[in-house]
Amino acid sequence: MKSDPEPLESAPPPRVQRGQAERLIRTWEAPRGWRYWSEVNNSEVGLWYIGATLLFLAFGGVLAVLMRIQLATPDNAFLSADLYNQIFTLHGSVMMVLFAVPIFEAVSVLLLPAMLGARDLPFPRLSAYGFWSFAIGGVFVCGSLFFNIAPRGGWFMYPPLTTSYDGGVGADVWLLGLSFIEVASIAAAVELIVGVLRCRPPGMRINLIPLYAWYILVVAGMILFAFPPLIAGDMLMELERELNWPFFDARRGGDPLLWQHLFWIFGHPEVYIVFLPSVALVAMMVPAFAQRPMAGYSWIVLAAVGTGFLSFGLWVHHMFTTGIPGISLALFSAASKVVAIPTAVQIFCFIATLWGARVVRTVPLLFVFGGFTTFVIGGLTGVMVALVPFNFQAHDTHFIVAHLHSVLIGGTVFPVLAGFYFYYPLATGKYLSDRLGRIAFWLIFVGFNVTFLPMHFTGMRGMVRRIYTYPENIGFDTLNLVSSAGAVFLFAGFATFFWDLLRPKKHAPYAQRNPWKAAGLEWLAEMPAKPWGVRSIPEIDSRYPLWDQANLVRDVDEGRFYLPDAEEGERETILTTVIDARPVQVLRLAGPTFVTVWAAVFTAGLFIFSTFDMWSEAAVSGVLALVTILVWLWTGTSLIPEKTEKSIGLGLTLPLYATDHQPVGWWAMFITMLGDFTGFIGLIFGYFFYWTSRPDFTAHPQGPGVFWPTLALTLALASWLLTMLARRANARNRGPVFQASVLGAGLAAIASSVAMIAGPVVTGLDPETHVYPAIVWVIVLWTAAHLAVGAIMHFYCSARRAAGRLTATYDIDIVCVTLYWHFVAVKVLIAAGVLAGFPVLS
């Protein structure tokens, strides 16, 4: 009955197998010597990424210990108030932005291709660029502490504290350093979404994908809608700090609450962005330890997708005490309670799977159970603080500190530690120590509870967060001392874990293959793993292929499935369709290069020089970044293959270049532009927020008038139509028409950009005087910048066609640029409509 292809009936002769394996190794092995750092393969980049996040975890952990030493006794002078401010700010920022989010990206970059039986994710260079950006940005932000210039406004950087009362560069380090790192997260989101949707092995239909992939799809989607509003907010705050544009200055019409909105639209989903990938790891471990399929696969999909959405309706519960109307608070309080439903559903599924199974008791499972209990405590206190009246009492006290640590350590850190013990053999071929693992677990589990359980009471007794000391005999002394004692255990536990991770294992035996008898494709890996990822890409018939598909390991190893060779010495993987994973293309993947490192260095230069007001150096860096990225695109993307198609075994021949209208580049552009569009909507939200919060917002608008925005819109629409015309002309191979329309589109885009800026210039809007001109200016600049980037894309396509790198058949460049312009057209329409139309209406 089955129509799926079966593996080859007999193995290829050993000589053929050896030849294939040699060619695969030659193609996939990392460069040696200093060139090693030019590698872009996920198995190397993933390890570097994980290594860097662990360093930041250790750094953040040491900061936590310093805080607990300071708070151990009353009137302690161990840390000064200023240093304490820097330390708690960095601790929160580092743990959230340099550990919790990137560890998910790092683990996914390393594991996702293996789980999907892919050789790599579709944009290896993008992953490498993301990693280098993250590493440089992270070192910059952490390093600021050693020069006593670290941010000191708390991890959420509330203005006016950070705009009017913080003169140093600390806030700029935070705003620019972390914005830069967020770019890396968006890059990872692009990579992971396209990976899950298009790089699955043939036959892995959407109802068969590993639960991990579902979670990652949801989380990557959340990043696109959560991070850009913060980037928009960062931009506003930086403009206020550097150029005195009064976005958060109430005296000139601004409103500090806008920052809180933009921050928490990011900040609350962020909690789930770090929580869901950890649950995803649990969802991979639980069936392995129960040795049976997960109960309620569809219910877990419900939980992942449902939590992803609902988590966006909670942000105001961080702002219950800011004077927002009670009826609004009720809406957010209700949503905060509803999110408990999908969160609980997945926990129940895990318990149901383990219930009655002959569970294999191991260190990872210990951490999973520790995580469950801790997370449930945090979840229940979460329901408490979702109640508005209780929240009024607990707000800004140590009760909140205890709650958030229970959620984050229970929901994120414990499962990640479990993941380390579970997946360590896959990454290194060796086991972590069972004995040290148990010691680490109990130290961390006991240490955590001794530290944070008393903190609930410290908070309810009234101890406020973020104060560097307290007087004696007001009821805080013993509780704080107990918490600090617990921190010692916690620290010892993590030290044990790090020692286990780093201790030399040269003489330790290799782990056996698939040591947990798990069912996922990642366990096809040999010990130690080969650089090719998977020897041949299997046809999948089940959710648990290693359990259900007989002889799968043998067939994969002997190259009886797809793509068992690298005849041309090119790195390749199979692209499949979104729903049924039908193979449609062999994707050529980019190999090692330093261009991604340079692109990250120059992008970092742009942000870091800006922090210190070194504007000319920043500008030079920015231009160099742009040039490097163009070189990267020109030499490494949309390459015309030497032949149109190739045979990949089992009678299947696939094209080497996308033949449909949605190549992976199209997906990447679409996803990036969704994120970009969210940032833009964040600014438009700001415009209307000021309108609701300030009665005089558009009372006397001098500009930008109707004429200039309308002219900009007309020119932008002309550019958009010309872009589509260029795409048609290219498809029909009419070179001159293509060149005329694409160059015309570029010029129209530049003219539109100029007209956009002319609006506020001609009407004399001074952004320093009031928030109205300031927000108009920022929307104008954002739109104009996108028009200018669009023009660069036009000229790039013109040059590509002239150089013979863009043809009627090989047309990905213009396909992607057209998609970019669809988004720009909508953005200019909204911007012009709001800026020109709204003052007239109101």
Place this chain on the structure above:
Amino acid sequence: MTGDSDELPERTWYLVLLALGPAVWAIHFVVTYATVSVWCARLVERSGSVAPVRSAVIWYTAGAMVAIVLIGWSGYKRHSYGGQPPPHEEDTAGDRHRFLGLATALLAGLSAIATMFVGYSAMFFETCW
């Protein structure tokens, strides 16, 4: 089984439909929040009545519920295709179709609860504060 593939060609749209129930919840939430904010910040005093807002929220909630029920029903119909019970884990177009239907229906259920709960919370208020 093999006939399924011809009857049920893959449509990326069905994956998008999965998220449509929660998307309706999100739209309902944003529109409700925007209405409340504009009403309380621009149109009435601190002690002003929110009765018109309550009526609006009832209409929003009713509209959203109709949409969610339709989405859920379409999911349930696909889940019931061919009369096979879950877990829909076979490597067939039929099970893929049934799985996407079931997930759509489950998410519509969650969205219905969330939409009603959020709408309901606004019913307790006489004034903005």
